[in-house]
Amino acid sequence: SQQGEEDPQALSIQEGENATMNCSYKTSINNLQWYRQNSGRGLVHLILIRSNEREKHSGRLRVTLDTSKKSSSLLITASRAADTASYFCATAMPGETSGSRLTFGEGTQLTVNP
Amino acid sequence: ETGVTQTPRHLVMGMTNKKSLKCEQHLGHNAMYWYKQSAKKPLELMFVYNFKEQTENNSVPSRFSPECPNSSHLFLHLHTLQPEDSALYLCASSQEPGLVSGYTFGSGTRLTVV
Numbered sequence: 033s034q035q036g037e038e039d040p041q042a043l044s045i046q047e048g049e050n051a052t053m054n055c056s057y058k059t060s061i062n063n064l065q066w067y068r069q070n071s072g073r074g075l076v077h078l079i080l081i082r083s084n085e086r087e088k089h090s091g092r093l094r095v096t097l098d099t100s101k102k103s104s105s106l107l108i109t110a111s112r113a114a115d116t117a118s119y120f121c122a123t124a125m126p127g128e129t130s131g132s133r134l135t136f137g138e139g140t141q142l143t144v145n146p
Numbered sequence: 147e148t149g150v151t152q153t154p155r156h157l158v159m160g161m162t163n164k165k166s167l168k169c170e171q172h173l174g175h176n177a178m179y180w181y182k183q184s185a186k187k188p189l190e191l192m193f194v195y196n197f198k199e200q201t202e203n204n205s206v207p208s209r210f211s212p213e214c215p216n217s218s219h220l221f222l223h224l225h226t227l228q229p230e231d232s233a234l235y236l237c238a239s240s241q242e243p244g245l246v247s248g249y250t251f252g253s254g255t256r257l258t259v260v
Contacts, residue, residue, distance in 0.1 A: 036188075065248055065249075066249075066250075072234065072254070072256065073237055073253050073254065074148065074150070074152075074238075074251035074253045074254050075189075075236070075238075075249070076148070076251070077248030077249060077251075078251065080247065080248055093231045096246050112222075120189070133191050133194065133202065133204075134191075134249060135188075135191075136189040137188055138186070138187070138188045139188075145233045
């Protein structure tokens with residue numbers, strides 16, 4: 033079964049509102065990463081949070097990590113229509129150092145209406 | 147441009163054809179990856195190369211054959227594909243295999259098998 037699962041699957045909000053997406057995972061991780069994908073394009077790395085960190089900020093993005101609950105959240109503040117995209121969380125397992133894998137969830141489709 | 151270039155962007159091929167997907171990165175990254183993205187499914191890791199050595203083959207059918215001649219180039223050779231192989235194929239690279247940084251993705255090749 034997949035490692036990361038995003039919630040909700042789809043989210044529709046108005047411009048200026050905040051968007052929160054959640055990610056749950058099953059096993060211990062080294063770090064958790066969030067990516068964004070515009071329709072039919074490649075993924076863009078947004079932010080990485082390590083297993084010993086609880087919160088991280090980057091511009092309008094805020095990521096939290098709760099390793100006891102095996103969950104993470106991505107908050108986008110003051111959303112814009114250009115934020116419309118799919119957002120994926122990806123987990124990296126501890127101890128994997130040889131060109132190893134990121135495991136992705138199914139993603140949350142965010143629509144920001146003007 | 148992300149620094150990872152994939153060609154072609156779109157490919158339509160018959161089940162008896164042979165074609166190749168190309169990925170090129172000039173970021174000085176040491177690890178390169180092929181992912182498959184199908185509708186309604188999480189990204190599936192196919193192959194991992196670390197310093198041009200294959201370190202992972204994620205149970206991919208032999209009709210997909212990767213090639214990594216050097217750390218900057220990655221190919222995916224395709225032959226006798228099935229319609230269910232239609233998907234977006236994404237190439238990614240990373241600075242080092244230890245997963246302490248994010249991946250850089252290309253824009254993908256949209257493959258349609260007819």
